[in-house]
Amino acid sequence: MSRRPSHPARLLASALAAGALLTTAACADGGESSGAASDTAAEEAARAAAQQAPTTSPSGSPTGSTSPSGSSSPAALTESGAKAALITEADVEDDWNQVSDADKWHDQLLAGKVDVAGFLDAKTDADDCQKLLDGLYSDGLLGKPSGASALTGFEQGDSRLMEQVAAYDHAQLDDSMKWLAALPQTCDEFTATDSSGGKRTVQVIETSVPDVGDARQGLEVTVQGTADGAPTTLTLDVAVVRVGDDAVTVTGGGPDGGASDSVQRGAQQGTARLKTVLAGGTPSPPSQFD
Structure with a gap:
């Protein structure tokens, strides 16, 4: 289960949603090319926001690039x-x-x-x-x-x-x-x-x-x-x-x-x-x- 995005991430998501509505209106008034370019920019911004907002694993531990990879080897016997x-x-x-x-x-x-x-x-x-x-x-x-x-x-x-x-x-x-x-x-x-x-x-x-x-x-x-x-x-x-x-x-x-x-x-x-x-x-x- 993912953790709820942080406040800055929610603001960014709201801004992206508003941009998407403006883009839809623009598509209705003129050309498909500008709409496609706006969609691409929105997707890239959304991906960036997702990378900045950490998620949690089912066990409750953060996941992502900061998580340790693999299990540690057994310690040598002392x-x-x-x-x-x-x-x-x-x-x-x-x-x-x-x-x-x-x-x-x-x-x-x-x-x-x-x-x-x-x-x-x-x-x-x-x-x-x-x-x-x-x-x-x-x-x-x-x-x-x-x-x-x-x-x-x-x-x-x-x-x-x-x-x-x-x-x-x-x-x-x-x-x-x-x-x-x-x-x-x-x-x-x-x-x-x-x-x-x-x-x-x-x-x-x-x-x-x-x-x-x-x-x-x-x-x-x-x-x-x-x-x-x-x-x-x-x-x-x-x-x-x-x-x-x-x-x-x-x-x-x-x-x-x-x-x-x-x-x-x-x-x-x-x-x-x-x-x-x-x-x-x-x-x-x-x-x-x-």
Whole structure:
């Protein structure tokens, strides 16, 4: 709906209307050529008046040459933005309690050397599976971030939930997502050896991830071994979501089993928070450890 023309524009329109009446009278008394010339002048004046009188869009915003063209590009992820994008206790619900030392978590069941002899393609596949164990152990599943990065963690009994938000090199992130997608076939089941020579059986299966972000991959990794002299099974659910050149990585589980529901919710909420940050907004509520 257009805005009502301003007062000067209405005066000009009235003058043009009067001129048009005079022109009509002139046409009746003599020649068509002068009338055509007057009509042309009136049209040009009307166009000039229309250009000077701004209109409004249906949303109420002015339109015309002064309006911005196109939408702005997402902002680059900053350190403060990465921290703001991290999920909170409210995002994961249940009885998770946020901690401040998640960067120091390292599960010893993930520390082991992959047995190359157990692979048909030997070295290549073994390297991919070793990369998986090392990435889970060091919280660097997608490799080293190329830009901003932030991490948070939660505990619930013996289970842990961790999320990382980080910026990566575009080609590196491409390769990492392809690598993750191939792991259920490449590393379906393999054996790793700990520093004492103990054997661990590792299984990797594909899991679902909410349909968010530009790309996503879910895994469940199960490690059967020994801890403190007793048989132990560690189950970890993993969800990775890509948003442009940034990614949300959520890992959860422990000796009591995986944390599929919390990991999926964390991935969904974490992606929403990251998108809000990249669009220039501020997610809420803020993290307790910002």
